[in-house]
Each structure stands twice: as C-alpha cells, then as structure tokens.
Amino acid sequence: AQSVSQHNHHVILSEAASLELGCNYSYGGTVNLFWYVQYPGQHLQLLLKYFSGDPLVKGIKGFEAEFIKSKFSFNLRKPSVQWSDTAEYFCAVRRANQAGTALIFGKGTTLSVSS
Amino acid sequence: KAGVTQTPRYLIKTRGQQVTLSCSPISGHRSVSWYQQTPGQGLQFLFEYFSETQRNKGNFPGRFSGRQFSNSRSEMNVSTLELGDSALYLCASSLGPGGSEETQYFGPGTRLLVL
Numbered sequence: 001a002q003s004v005s006q007h008n009h010h011v012i013l014s015e016a017a018s019l020e021l022g023c024n025y026s027y028g029g030t031v032n033l034f035w036y037v038q039y040p041g042q043h044l045q046l047l048l049k050y051f052s053g054d055p056l057v058k059g060i061k062g063f064e065a066e067f068i069k070s071k072f073s074f075n076l077r078k079p080s081v082q083w084s085d086t087a088e089y090f091c092a093v094r095r096a097n098q099a100g101t102a103l104i105f106g107k108g109t110t111l112s113v114s115s
Numbered sequence: 116k117a118g119v120t121q122t123p124r125y126l127i128k129t130r131g132q133q134v135t136l137s138c139s140p141i142s143g144h145r146s147v148s149w150y151q152q153t154p155g156q157g158l159q160f161l162f163e164y165f166s167e168t169q170r171n172k173g174n175f176p177g178r179f180s181g182r183q184f185s186n187s188r189s190e191m192n193v194s195t196l197e198l199g200d201s202a203l204y205l206c207a208s209s210l211g212p213g214g215s216e217e218t219q220y221f222g223p224g225t226r227l228l229v230l
Contacts, residue, residue, distance in 0.1 A: 032216075032217070036221070043205075043221055043222060043223040043224060044205065044221040045221070046220065049218060051216045090157075090158065094217075099165070099170060099211075099212065100163050100165060102160035102163060102173060103148070103150075103158075103160065103219060104160070105150075105157055105159075106157070108157060108158075
C-alpha cells in the first residue's frame, strides 16, 4: 500500500531562517505530488503540486519543492520564513492518471515561526 | 468562483445516533472526495464520488456511507456513532474525469464531536 512519510513532526524556526520539510513516499509507479498547508483556523489550501516536467516546482508565498524520483522524495523549501508561515504542512501523493484515486497524506509537520 | 462549502460546520451528537454531512463542490467540479482528519491518524480517505457513482472507498467500516446527487453535491452519513468518530470531516472537489492533472480543493470541514 502507498504511504507518505514526513520526517519532522514539529519544526521551530526564527523569522528569516531557511526551511526544508522532508517528504518521502512509497509507490513505484507514476505519481502526482502535492503540498497542502493548513493555517490556524483555516481550511486546507494547496501550496504547490507536481505532475510532470521540471522537477523543481514553485508554489504560492515563495515556497518551492523538488521531486527526486530516485529518492522517492518531494521536499518543501523556503529560503526565508515569515511569522505568517506558522501552520501545519501536509505532503500528499496520488497515483497518476487513474480516475478516482485517493490522496494519501503524510501525518503533517507543524511549523512554528517566532518573530 | 466560490470554493467548496460544507454544512454544518460544527455538530455535537451522542453515541448511537447518526449524522449526515453535506458538501457542495466548486462549480463545474464533478468529483467529490471525503476525508477524516484526527490528531492521531491524520488525514484518511473515506470515499470518492463522480457522476453519482462511488469510484473508490477507503478502509472504513460500513457505518460510513455517502452519496452524490445529479448536481454533484454530496452527503456522507455515519450511523451508530462511536466516540472515535469525533473528527474533522473534510470534503474535497476536483474536475473529475481523471485526467493527468486532477487537483483536489478542500472545504473548511465539519467538526463532529461525539459524546
């Protein structure tokens, strides 16, 4: 069965620090990859997605992620975090090109940014 | 364009009761997926509907059921509620036909508390 592993449960950073959140998945076939963010009191929002092509994808609010197929990884990065980035971040994977397939989520990483 | 809407937003029930949650997808989206979010298990897939047909089902007991109407609105029902059913229930919509770049957009969720 597919699974998604997010290595860090809770990350604490100061403003302007760089961020990298790890995500690994287990599935040998073609996948679609997503990062979602859940700000306090808000609903789950799409941060960025990868379907094909350039493995470095850019999302909203200065976030980017790199798909490394050989490592089954899709790590999220941001060069300089802001206090407003405090949120929970979820990595999700879906089998590509199959109708009705579910998103498989990691357990999430809580990011706390201090000003 | 309006986002995914879910009603009610909050619900308190007692053990043994049943509950029905509603989801209206983004206009033009024909696929609706349901997820359960709990602190311990994270986000888990319940089921997915497209054109009034269930295309995929997660690993949940038969007490959890759903349906989709001709206007793409969806409902999920949980019968004989248990304390462990307390969770945030999220609905997500996507275009649906299963093309290579399907993206799910989430609603705010219904927070269910079972006493």
